[in-house]
Amino acid sequence: MKAKIHVTLKPGVLDPQGKAVGHALEALGFDGLGEVRQGKYIEIDLAGNDAEEAKTQVDAMCRQLLANMVIENYEIEIEA
Amino acid sequence: MKAKIHVTLKPGVLDPQGKAVGHALEALGFDGLGEVRQGKYIEIDLAGNDAEEAKTQVDAMCRQLLANMVIENYEIEIEA
Known part of the structure; x- marks a missing residue:
């Protein structure tokens, strides 16, 4: 299972x-x-x-490491 | 019109x-x-x-600046 994550600066x-x-x-x-x-x-x-579980896990990764929530947004796509 | 470009390292x-x-x-x-x-x-x-023309233009941008064709691939998506 593969997660594709986009991290972009907030408008x-x-x-x-x-x-x-x-x-x-x-x-x-x-x-x-x-x-x-x-x-x-x-x-x-x-x-x-489990795509649902994967998404929850990747969401935690984004919040803890991958994205700076103050200035960045992220989008997660899970592929089987 | 908006171009979305992914530049990724080749496998x-x-x-x-x-x-x-x-x-x-x-x-x-x-x-x-x-x-x-x-x-x-x-x-x-x-x-x-013109989406077709935009794609041609962005393709040239990728080859000339955005991607290093030796080690990177790119994908272009044009949105109206």
Whole structure:
């Protein structure tokens, strides 16, 4: 069973990394760009076959380690 | 129009960041963990309404800047 986790900055939180990527893309000649935001994407292989239990476990991982709840949101997807 | 991009390490490429996350999760008491891999997730707001053209543009961005094609794969999703 595999968990796919997206950790993204909350709306309104400054994202200097995303800004830098946006400027670099403009410097390369890409135009029509609006906001660029960069987050993290984490894949975790999990033992067990209970999707509900896996989600609870991964939710705890996000709260304790993977996401900074003050400035970041997370989304969890469990794949069999 | 919004582009959502996942940049992940190719299978077989060592991922020390993912390994560190895995060890940290184990140290917190989570068990049954297999491989942990960490990638990047980028959202870009784009002008224009042509999804096909947007995809071509974002593909060029990935090849030129966002992904290191030697060790990374990328996936593009275009949302209206």
